[in-house]
Amino acid sequence: MSAVLAIETSSHVGAVCLLRDGVAFKEIVRDNTKLSAWVVPAIDRVLRSAGLSAKALDAIAYGTGPGAFTGVRTACATAQAIAYAVNKPLQAVNSLTALASVFSTAYSSYPQFNWAKEEIKVILDARMSEAFTAGFIRASDKSLRMVSDTALQPIDQITFSENAAVLGSGAVIVARRMKLPEAVVNAITELTYTAENVWAESIARIAAILVAQGDAGIDPLTAEPTYVRNNVAKTEAERAEEARRDTFVRSEESTV
């Protein structure tokens, strides 16, 4: 018997899933619910529906992000605290990897995507005209291998071909901007929606495999989210330097 709890709150979607002997008990919200208010009560409902208490879990997993700063901390804090309190292993799973892995199960419904040949690209809306991206290749044993690490890119510089294997909130934005055929935009939208619905389940499945392989996971005390976007403020020295450069430019201009 195995019971893995997974938590994903890095975006507008909140998802928790208890994977118990392969069966998923889950809850998902996507209606602007405040995820911090929702998440622990949702975990409680999911565990209750399976007749389990937190102490009966074998492992706890969380989507590390990247994503909304507050959201990635919500999942991390919740998961690390539960793992610590019940003294069970903690698994950190990249949220983009979890979405990409849905391709392995959902692809057959979307024959137009050349998923098997090409890199699977996950593109998530990161706001501020940027997107989090990562690329994956499906190995012969059907597992996913990350081939281009999670990165932050200007969203208007991202392009892909019509039959590329892409998904994620950012992929939908790019497809619309590129004016790809309506059928393609719809397919990407639908696939993204489907993948988001099993986001936590996907995290739980990845974690369950790690646990089965004897992976001890990470120490709850040092667990952290994945931010990727790190330039969040300028130091006074940097601002002074900019002001100096600004004044310089301005006086140059005024002498012209």
Add this chain to the structure above:
Amino acid sequence: MKDFSTTRSGLVLGIESSCDETGIALFNGRIGVIVAESLHSQILLHAPFGGVVPELAGRDHIKYGLRLIDSTLKSAGISGNEIEAVAYTQGPGLAGALLVGAQLAAALAYAWGKPTIPVHHMEGHLLSPMLADPAPAFPFIALLVSGGHTQLMRVDGVGRYGLLGDTIDDAAGEAFDKSAKLIGLPYPGGALLSRLAANGEETSFAIPRPLLHSGDLNFSFAGLKTAVANEVRHLTGTALPARGAISAPQPILPDDHPRRADLAASIQAAIVDCLVAKSVAALKRTGLQRIVVAGGVGANQKLRESLNRAAEKVGATVFYPPVALCTDNGAMIAHVGALRFAEAKLDYSVNVKPRWDLAELRAPTPCA
């Protein structure tokens, strides 16, 4: 009413993360004692930015939160299952910072099967003098002076607070910090300014004391900052920007300027005069004989001396929290959690309140 008499340990875990300090403590509500505590300050992290960067605060809270909780429990030799409730700061403060402590609290309490107690950060400060020896009895006046607050309250009991006066612009701590910046001290410069002031002459500069004779119990410190900025322009020989010009950068006093200590002393005297005058007026108006000082500015030695002297003249006694509890800390949150233990609930839904008026609080009421 639910109290600690029927509990096993009487222990409340307190978690504070509203701004730039991660504070954790275990408080024994049955005997009223802080059992263990730990604190991580982010002052060095934010210093290069000249102020607290909210996102960096959130990142640091999650980096240290659970580690501090673990070391607090270990140092007390307590396991999570032995505590009675988890109290956490629900507000006011930075949303992203509050969320980390609150989320850790909710998830821990849930997994331990214990109730939670959301706490108002300023009530933590307000009641922290009760942890001193001797402790003040109710009713008393409270002067709340921190980086974000400057209030005079009448305190008749836990949750029974009446606002007597408030700042209409900057907080006293803010006035200290902004002035400190103008005289070339690193953020947050309040404590450094007061150290510098010890070697200065406080009558050398005419710094205004706004609202001193306003007849009410309110404060105003924004004009004081402008006055300091003008003094610094004079001292550095910088002209005021011409009308309509692109605003010139505000000059900062160099750290070897001969008048620096004098200016620091004059600034401190102005702020302290305002705080003391209104505190005494509050004592007179209410007829109360006890006043407590809470919040970071309460650490100011000059404020303590002046207030002690002024209070003595009107026959009142001043109480201060233990020095370690003057800045943000977990003990004051665990303490309020214990005082509000009757309100502990198996509620794990996190709803932080970045803005939350102390006057909204009520006396503890047992929940169903």
